[in-house]
Amino acid sequence: MQIKSSEITPEHIYLTRRRFMVGVGALVTGALVSSCGSKTESAPAIAPVQAKTIATPTPRPVATIANPTAASASTSEPAAAATPYVEPAEPFASVKADELGDALNSYQEITNYNNFYEFTTEKEGVAAMSTNFKTSPWTVEVGGLVNNPKTYDMDDLWRKFTQEERVYRLRCVEAWSMVIPWLGFSLAALLKEADPMSKAKYVRFETLYDPKQFPGQESAWYTWPYIEGLRIDEAMHDLTILSTGMYGKRLLPQNGAPLRLVVPWKYGFKCIKSIVRIDLVEEMPTSLWMAAAPREYGFYANVNPDVPHPRWSQSTERRIGEWSRRQTLPFNGYAEQVSSLYQGMSLQANF
Ligand SMILES: Nc1nc2c(c(=O)[nH]1)N[C@H]1C(S)=C(S)[C@@H](COP(=O)(O)O)O[C@H]1N2
Numbered sequence: 001m002q003i004k005s006s007e008i009t010p011e012h013i014y015l016t017r018r019r020f021m022v023g024v025g026a027l028v029t030g031a032l033v034s035s036c037g038s039k040t041e042s043a044p045a046i047a048p049v050q051a052k053t054i055a056t057p058t059p060r061p062v063a064t065i066a067n068p069t070a071a072s073a074s075t076s077e078p079a080a081a082a083t084p085y086v087e088p089a090e091p092f093a094s095v096k097a098d099e100l101g102d103a104l105n106s107y108q109e110i111t112n113y114n115n116f117y118e119f120t121t122e123k124e125g126v127a128a129m130s131t132n133f134k135t136s137p138w139t140v141e142v143g144g145l146v147n148n149p150k151t152y153d154m155d156d157l158w159r160k161f162t163q164e165e166r167v168y169r170l171r172c173v174e175a176w177s178m179v180i181p182w183l184g185f186s187l188a189a190l191l192k193e194a195d196p197m198s199k200a201k202y203v204r205f206e207t208l209y210d211p212k213q214f215p216g217q218e219s220a221w222y223t224w225p226y227i228e229g230l231r232i233d234e235a236m237h238d239l240t241i242l243s244t245g246m247y248g249k250r251l252l253p254q255n256g257a258p259l260r261l262v263v264p265w266k267y268g269f270k271c272i273k274s275i276v277r278i279d280l281v282e283e284m285p286t287s288l289w290m291a292a293a294p295r296e297y298g299f300y301a302n303v304n305p306d307v308p309h310p311r312w313s314q315s316t317e318r319r320i321g322e323w324s325r326r327q328t329l330p331f332n333g334y335a336e337q338v339s340s341l342y343q344g345m346s347l348q349a350n351f
């Protein structure tokens, strides 16, 4: 698909076409939607859970988009424009490719090839090792330099923030990549609610620390828990989301359930999984990878074909499921949206 750059809006970038809300209001809306018999070709073949008894093969109650062309940026959109979220029985995405025309990776691929060192360093072993990981109850504490600190449980987050489908490329620093249809909400919306103080300059994220569930946390090679950070303007950028799901389903443990960060223009290790704390801070946080190997992993970690990792080139990558390598794109293909964040900064020095 060719889009003139003048026509590119954030909406075109991640192809958001579906928005969801949950809760009582949503369930009522769901009933209305189904009784109207609205359906679209691209809608998931799913029915609201509580409507099971009346659900017949046709017509299927669906999560339609109120008005795809009028859909606007996530943070200002009233929740009322969203459709009810109902977890589909089968993985579902409303598009088949990203905005560059690259096909989505399969649900199978995305859930069976993972980096999650709290479980194991074996990518193909994470899925099996994480099946019993306890994601409920789960709370996320938002605090630090904010006027409105708050502890959310996952229901609060699902209910309060409109969930959107966002198709992004994920580029691991190890030079492989995937195209993933995430479900999630704008981090900016959460941060606005927290109301950062003016001296807050960075956002610091922390993964659960629980060696009983995370055997990898017994390893002394790393400083647990996993920590990541963003500059506050990076955190507020429209492309940055907290993900709650993937392919229309709630996140599985191997992908960072119940809540993980997704910052598509940075290497995958910035996308911290299974988050329990989000703090606004004054100083640049030291991430687990910065602490482990400061010469190899910097704070910024912007995808950059021209800045090699000390031990390998970053100019090409292997898309999972493909044989030949592809060129790596500056900022993972999101340069137009994010390069202004780094104006006047050396991308070599700030790797
Ligand atoms: N807590 C935690 N978050 C993490 C990691 C990890 O080991 N622990 N690995 C990172 C790396 S290196 C990558 S590439 C992505 C992989 O995400 P995926 O398994 O969902 O594809 O998660 C990132 N987030």
Ligand SMILES: [Mo]
Pocket: 115, 171, 172, 173, 174, 267, 268, 269
């Ligand atoms: Mo990675």
